[in-house]
Amino acid sequence: MGDTYLYAVLPTQSVSLHVPELWVGFLLSINRFIRIVANRWILPFFNRFGFYRLTLVASGTAVISTLLYGVSAHLVLWIFARLLWAFSYAILRLSSLSYSLETRQKGLSLGLSKGIQEIGPLLALLLGPVLGSYGSPHTTFLWLGGLSVLSLIFASRLEQRTHKFSTQAPVFSFVPGSFNFLVFLSAFFIEGLLVVVLGRLFQSESTAPLELLGLVAFYLAFRRVSLFAISPAAGFLADRIGLNTVFFLAMSLSIVSLLSIGLGFYTPGIIGCFLANSVSSALGPGTLGGDAETRLHALAANLSWRDLGAALGALAGGFLLGFNSIQPFFLIATFVLALALLFYYRSINHPVYKYGSN
Template sequence: MTRSEADRASRDASLVLGLTLPGDTVLYLLLPLHAAAFGVTLAEAGLLLAANRLVRILGYGWVARFYERSGPRNACILAVLGAACATAGYAFLPGVWWLLPARLLWGLSFAAMNIATQALATAETAGAARRSGVSRAIIASGPMLGLLAGAVVAELAGPRVVFLGLGLLSLVALPFALRLPGGEGARLKAGGPRFALPKPLDIWSFIQGLALDGLFVLGLAFLAAAALPQGAALAAGAALSARYLAEVLLGPPAGRLAERFGAAPLLLAVSLGSAAGLAVIGLGWLWIGSLLVVGLRGLLQPLPAPVAAARAPADERVAALARLATWRDIGAGVGPLVAGVLLPLVPAVWLYLGAAALLVAASLAALRGGGRG
């Protein structure tokens, strides 16, 4: 694959995920707020939202092997159709046991599209970090706009109709999926079990998911409720939307910086800065720390895939990317559970300082000196 072909394939894969991802992110916004409209309790809503990650944890290995055999085009065509069916299902299916299969279908579809965006961005070594930065900006544009539009439509027409529109929007991704390369995967191999002993970079991915995807998001709502009882939802929602805006604005510069200075050194610096942001939150400066974490997250998102791809043998690249995503999902699934149990019991300062210390230790172990793993 030439550099220009890699640029186009990465861009098309990013558009595929960017057009389908709002079906998931908007559900995180509307399902807890309108659980009764979907025929579920709040506890069942939590189960449905968690199911997306749980099926990915179990299914990433299988999806990666399918991707390797079938290539990005076939994998993404099936994923787009699956995502469209799942998203439209949120508009019509009644109750938790009907909605659960839709969530499982969405999770597997996302896994295929997520692997495609990372694998195609890193398919050609030259420009991999730059492509990853542009990719994250394209992908984040969909959820950022979807959250805003979904909230408005839900107020005017109810939450269910939002997902009918988002399901139709997902089908717009089909032409871009059809343009993807057709046969990359036949040259690759599985590269070992996905649940073998984690490498240092896998451990970093787990801690990053736990601290920045799990603890930070749930903790933000918890601490915002204490800090701003009358405006907690609005403030926390604005911070969540700012996460995607940060990726749109900072993803491409992060890719260019990584091309110049190296992805691993930049990822180490951003990870240590994110740990500092968590510590600032724990010390009581909630909004300053939150803005720091959100901004640095925009720089962080494009960087892990180029690091993992550069360290893996060529025929194990997809497997390494899938393993990295699996450990991040495990951390992101554990994070809210840890936060939900400990935030009411443990002073926030110790919880956030502990998370910051874990992130520092994992970052130094995985990224200092640029070792393999």
Template structure:
């Protein structure tokens, strides 16, 4: 998962600033950064059933191959068509890997928070390195060639997948995850979080810096903060997951959600760096707390893939609509104003969860 994420992580920092190098307009950038998530909305249920049928190892091998191909395609894409193909392929890959890793992590429900957190920490190493060193490499080899270079370490994920144990399948009885069913309150909150973090923030942070500095510096600055999104997961997910296993996921989730909301407020009022750091750190905590909240509400006999697929689906609906809406709304509304609106929406979503749970 860590190696597979290299190209996708860097694309968020590079594509908004270097859209013309890929033959895209800013509106197309929003489409490309949403396309993979739109695919996932419809893919989770099918992939959950396919994983039950063919096993985790086989589906992870397929995902590793597709991840390598999609990363290489970023480097040779010019115009919407090929980039769209690459993003669709990546959407399928991520849907496979996120369900596979969560399936492994929640096998033991009592320690689900810790296991999900440790998994998230390992997964974020690749994106952190891609955003810190990849953005520097863009200035040396260009925004296109850097993805061809990243395809090489991504290919190592194929070797790792080939060495996974054979014959492993999810232990739950196969059910049909109603991934597009009516969202639960926690799904609504993750929809809003996906819209805000992966949409409004990811699309606009580089552009905020570009107002006051050179483009190359803005890309590196935006890339550094986007790297903090992954660094926040690497640090906060295992820590807060461990705490959740001991004091209960619900109360820890509440604290992390409030602080994530306050981070958006910080960006909205002009405290960009501090607000972003707070938001990204506690958004990282939510990465393990969401699955932990679900796992702690289920018995060992109940299927977890269905609720997890539904939560991931609604998060991805938010994360796919976020870039589309942000790219359009930036013509009329400032990035700071949009961050403020996200903070208000998160407050409403959190209140809905508290009153309904």
């Protein structure tokens, strides 16, 4: 909850939060870059402490990070809070995916997990402004941190998992396999680049600043709602027609939607991108092969490539803001993602891509 509200309030109220304006972008992006490394670095701790205990601790540190937002009066404390959140989120995300993949109905479980994860951010976006009207941003973070304590109750009710995974992690390759390359590109173009350039797509001399802000807020809210509502339904469908089938359809919709944006049909293109991404991001991990002992390494690698794609995409989006027209870049994105999807499905049975860990 705290992380979502921070993205909304820090760019506009950095002075009130005692954050120099030049450090705003750094604080908002550092957690994603840290997770690229943390996704693999935390794996041995699952074996040492167990999924249950590590998840419970991560839930607690996530709450602490939000409370720190409410008391931080120095840049160093802000950086510490963001690092704490980065490691907490890495553990919670990997744990939730691992628990979901242990069930028979993997699609539904993955979809529900993704949908439930979006309840907190949605509540933060709804309650944050209301709470903020009665106090300072610091006070709002303290309230959100207090509400987040409920996560400890849910974490304490998780099942104890006794089995351990293999400690022989595959060597990480800086050249991704076909599946992770596809995930990287999807995150780059949709989770990173598109989110950053939304306002630029609709910007014109006749568009009032308030109207532009409203459009961007609407599409970002739609993205959250689609993750919350569409992911479980897609998971239910995936258990009936297959995870790979639904994943392929979602990626195909991403390609068509990027093409729509490139041709100037912004509204259907953006909606299609966010709908497709809500499905592919939720169900993608379920297409990874391997047993319980090797799957966690594949998940960690896959999440790292997704985080890297989104982070670099956001940086690229910031660079594109300086161009007069950015439509041609979405036509290029369409072509590149289509080739990656074709390459993945042609190599899906090749042993080197079996676990999708690279």
